[in-house]
Amino acid sequence: MICNLCPRACNALRTEHSGDGFCGMGTLPVVARIAPHFGEEPCISGTRGSGTVFFSGCTMRCIYCQNHEISLTGRGVTLTPKELADGYRMLEESGVHNINLVTADHFVEAVAESLSIYRPKLPIVYNCSGYTSPKTLTMLSGLVDVYLPDFKYASDALAQKLSHAPNYVNTATAAIQEMLFQTGTPRYNDEGILQRGVIVRHLILPANTRNSIAVLEHLKRCFGDELLVSLMCQYVPCGAAKNDPKLNRTITRREYDKVKRVLFGLELDGFTQDLSAATEEYIPEWTFEV
Numbered sequence: 001m002i003c004n005l006c007p008r009a010c011n012a013l014r015t016e017h018s019g020d021g022f023c024g025m026g027t028l029p030v031v032a033r034i035a036p037h038f039g040e041e042p043c044i045s046g047t048r049g050s051g052t053v054f055f056s057g058c059t060m061r062c063i064y065c066q067n068h069e070i071s072l073t074g075r076g077v078t079l080t081p082k083e084l085a086d087g088y089r090m091l092e093e094s095g096v097h098n099i100n101l102v103t104a105d106h107f108v109e110a111v112a113e114s115l116s117i118y119r120p121k122l123p124i125v126y127n128c129s130g131y132t133s134p135k136t137l138t139m140l141s142g143l144v145d146v147y148l149p150d151f152k153y154a155s156d157a158l159a160q161k162l163s164h165a166p167n168y169v170n171t172a173t174a175a176i177q178e179m180l181f182q183t184g185t186p187r188y189n190d191e192g193i194l195q196r197g198v199i200v201r202h203l204i205l206p207a208n209t210r211n212s213i214a215v216l217e218h219l220k221r222c223f224g225d226e227l228l229v230s231l232m233c234q235y236v237p238c239g240a241a242k243n244d245p246k247l248n249r250t251i252t253r254r255e256y257d258k259v260k261r262v263l264f265g266l267e268l269d270g271f272t273q274d275l276s277a278a279t280e281e282y283i284p285e286w287t288f289e290v
Contacts, residue, residue: 001013001015003021005106005108005136006021006023006131006133007131007165007167007171008022014026014027015027016028022059023057023059025074025106027110028078029078029081029107030055030078030107031053031054031055031077031087032056032077033052033054034053034054035091036052036091037050037051037052043192043194043199044098044100044125044193044194045097046097046192047191049096050097050100051091051122052100052102053087053088053091053101053102054070054103055076055104056070057074057103057106058071058072058103058129059106060131062152062162062239063163063239063240063244063247064162064205066238071103080110081110081117082114082117084110088114088115089120097122097123097193098122098123098145099120099122099123100127101124103129105133109139116143123145123195124144124145124146125144125145125148126144127149128147128148128150129152130175130176131163131165132171133171137179140182147182147197147199148198149175149176151176152202153168154211154217154218155214158211162205173222176198176200176222176223176227180223180227185197185225186199197227198226199227199271200229201229202215202216202219203235204255204259205235205247205251206246206251209255212262216262216268217262217266219268225268225269228270229268229270230271231259231273233256233272233275234277235250235251
């Protein structure tokens with residue numbers, strides 16, 4: 001196939017097992033891990049965990065990526081849509097609260113097919129970078145219940161520098177608009193588990209509080225109270241960031257408190273983390289077995 005799924009519109013040639021686009025992946029999903037996960041927001045993980053499917057490869061190149069072992073190398077197990085659907089069934093039978101598809105943009109056609117083969121009786125969570133084509137998201141309309149995108153940058157220059165992602169701000173904004181159109185405002189069940197809606201995640205980077213504040217202001221200005229915001233302080237230096245003098249540290253208490261004050265001042269509903277979350281414990285162990 002000729003692929004223009006992501007905002008880069010590579011016009012790349014992709015076969016089932018290989019591709020010459022930015023993501024470097026074929027069209028069949030490559031999966032690094034299928035297992036319950038307890039490190040998401042409380043309304044996603046709950047008490048029984050979120051049934052996560054971690055896809056390998058990515059449409060971004062964040063120099064600090066905590067999942068760089070799978071996002072850059074593409075290591076994992078190649079599955080057909082039927083085998084992917086079997087993975088959903090296995091997770092559902094384990095008792096998790098939802099099925100959580102992590103970084104699946106470059107496999108979205110196979111994901112849509114897998115959900116047509118077997119649609120679990122659980123909320124489907126689409127966990128992505130936010131650097132997503134709204135046109136591609138329409139393929140998931142009626143299939144996804146909860147969107148969990150990042151909004152990393154309020155500056156296209158910073159997005160290009162740290163994630164090699166051109167036209168980031170307008171792209172992520174338009175993507176979230178499409179997500180909200182599909183899901184509406186947040187709705188929970190009796191256990192407090194999110195059933196419909198959008199949670200936008202923002203990871204605070206060291207020496208970049210100005211960017212974080214601008215992101216929060218942008219989200220408030222564009223979306224008001226339609227979505228939830230998850231402010232994350234779990235940054236730890238990974239990958240190439242270990243060689244960057246500004247990024248080779250966790251954020252400070254002062255940096256975190258500065259951004260949190262803005263979050264509360266804007267009255268954005270959502271979640272915060274304890275600063276102790278800045279640990280590699282949040283990074284899954286990649287067994288490359290599914």
